[in-house]
Amino acid sequence: MIRVKKINKIYSNILRINQTSRHTLISLFQMFFITFFGFIATMYIARKTGPEIYGVYSLFIAYYSIITILRNFGFEQAAVKKISEGENQNSYFTAFLAINVISLPILLLILFIIQPYLSSINEYGLFNWMLLAVIISSIYTIFITSNFGTGKVGVFQAGLISDSFFRIIFQVIAVFFGYYIMGLVGGLIIGFIAGMIVNIPFNTLKLSYFSYAQFKTLMAFSLWVFLVNASFVLLSNIDKIAIGYYLSNADVGIYTIAFQLTSVATFGFMAFQSVIYPKISYMSINGEIEGIERLLSKSMTYSLSLAIPSLIGGFLLGYHILYYFYEASYASGYYSLIILFVCQIANVFVVLISTTITAMNMPKSTFKVTFFGTILNILLNILFIPLFGIIGAAISTLITMSIISTLLFISLSKLIKIKLEKTTFKNIIIAASAMLIPIAIYRLFVPIDNFFLVLLPILIGGIVYCTTLVKLDTAIRNEILDILIQMGIIHPKSPK
Template identity: 25%
Template sequence: MRRLKGKTMSDIKWAFISTAMASLVHFILRTIIGRELGSDGLGVYTLAFTIYLLGMQFAAFGIGSALTKYVAEFLEDRLTIDKYISSGLTSSIITGTAMGLVLFLLAPHLANSIFHTPEMEGMIKLISICFPFIAIQKAVLGTLNGFRKMRRLAFLNIVQNVSVVLISAVLVLSFDMSVMGAIIGLVVPTMIVGLLSPILIRNHIAFASLWNGPALRATTVFGFYIVLGNSIGFLNTQMDNLFIGYYLDPSEVGIYAVAVLLAQTMTLIPTAIQYVTAPMTATLYGKGDVKGVRRLFFSTLKKSLIMSAVSASILAVASPYIITLVFTDVYSTSYVPLLILLVGYAISASYGAVGATLASIGMVKVSFRIHAMCALFNILLNIMLIPILGIVGAALSTAGTMIANFIITVSIVKNYLSRGSKNECKSDSAGP
């Protein structure tokens, strides 16, 4: 038992280091862009980065999450695991390439018709090139997560994120390449790290299984619902940026981005914990231990909710000084939206610690339906509130959606996990 707890704490530590480093380097990068290029430059970069993140959801096609589930579930069956991993890499290359091509073709429309910023066209096309490499890396990360090899996972994330901030900072500050320099600094490390990442799982790549029909079908079907659910869930947190870019201007996007950047620090610890709870849940469920899944879910959620509430309170007090010190007085108007976002993130981030529970027990369709319903609610709120209240309306829309998503999801998970066995849970979630 002590060894198990020690392993769990070690995994959480490395997952936290990984997520904290990612947040830190992007915080540094956005601080540099915000100070050097102003709110307009930060706004353009935020819009481009939002497209990068959204495309990432589709490029990976949920293959990483599928591999986490199947690797953890069949942990003692090396042959089956190797089939899933090898076929998952094949799927990721196909989906990543397809998504990159779609984004490349849509770049003129997105830049000129949606965001009314022609300079973004070249940035979006550049971003589209790295999608196959993103998909490969996501498959590798999902595999490492399933094996709970958190040191390797952290190493991969740290190398990429540190490379991104260093190259971007040099191109922006030393070569005066403005926002395009930051985009190049984002794309180049992503491509290199994605290309090299399979080295970390080379012992599990079986060339004979690169096109294994059943494994390809399983990872693709599972990934289909994951990508739909994750993409809609992502939109629920990024919809505000997109609508601000449509209704207002890049400067407002830049100011709002500061509020979002600070609020998102709430997700660091819960995200790190989820790297551990996801494979643990899949393993418990694979053994038919639904009661164990229930204990893990509610115990983790309760502790995470307490931590999130404390973190939100501290941020609410400290943020005015942080905004002025780090981003200058120009961004002071981001404080009111930040306070609103903190309410939503305090509740939503706590669920992040167990956010992969539905996927880990195979209920990806349920997760997708919840995200879809909340996305419609979010869209309606943004359309109604942003034209009237500006970035405050965007914050209200996002926070309200986060709270609704939390209530609905926890209620449904509680209902499913109250079933006595794995078979009852499966039968209750059957159907399209």
């Protein structure tokens, strides 16, 4: 009973934390939840199904992602942008809803037209599941757009957690009982339904008349957002589709597992991305340039605090993680894994800078860069995959992301100062170096031949890194302590 009261008190105190810290805290929890439980579920599923089936599921996700980018032609992000500005929210929401109602039948028609070209989907009887996924996710999108646009970031994040949780649970149970590909795809749809159920009760926007001028405003913004999103979706999925075309479904599965393993490095910047977009949008409207600079600087630096040690850990332990956490056949993706971990360093800047540019109402600038990167990535995949296999796909991604991050940096630096928090960045490098030493010694003297002997150095390295970073960096330490004090976990008079 005492513990329950303590938990309730902590939850109440979370609601009192300043908005940015609270949203970031919730977003970090969301990313931790998705990453941690997603890894455990993926390990079981990948071992149980094997690379072939997992590759088919990965291709389903890739095709779904590309198809649904046509769903609202970029109106989703345009609606979030206009709703977040605070004026005529009901009108913009209604315009967005009308667009979805009109676009969904068109999208379904397009699906039927391209069905003969979806060979892997047709072979496993997944086309009808694709139709269902598109319909359910379209409804889901309406409500998350409403809540995200009106600043209910916590609800939006809770919906994503529910989506991930129920998807994972359903998939694991289905695979356990032998429903492999149908269970994986069915879990995706169950997740959409769960996220929708969470978001619906918190929608406060109402149906309202909207003018042609408002529709035109959405259209003007959405065109560039659509082109930017289309470029990013192609960048994220074209490598898998190209591997499936030139190699095999099993190779797609091996590459996808390697890519998913690097998602531990995305934990930070994906959490910040969902928080900073509406905030930078608001700051931009009000001319708060210094606030944007501080928020971007903090987001990039803290994101690197996870991406850099993840790269080191992947280099030292990646082969054994793939071999013992998944299965022997996935270990052939080790070299791709290392290259993709480096990609995630570049991805920190790509995601956060492009988010900032778009939130500042300049998606055209982002599109120019990402469109060039998309074309380059397609050409490099066509060139490298037949020559180097899945390693060629990873090299293509690294070259592309490095060029995109450089061009985006140049574009945004014309408007604001882009910089890392130097002291914190230096402390991240020192802490990562301190982490490297015990893991390297462990690798040198301990032969790794089972799951637990891989897990141990991961835990040791994580403890050394976090302890060193918190001890070295006053800013991080004080921020953590402030949040813990506001949550009521630590008394304000406790020594720092």
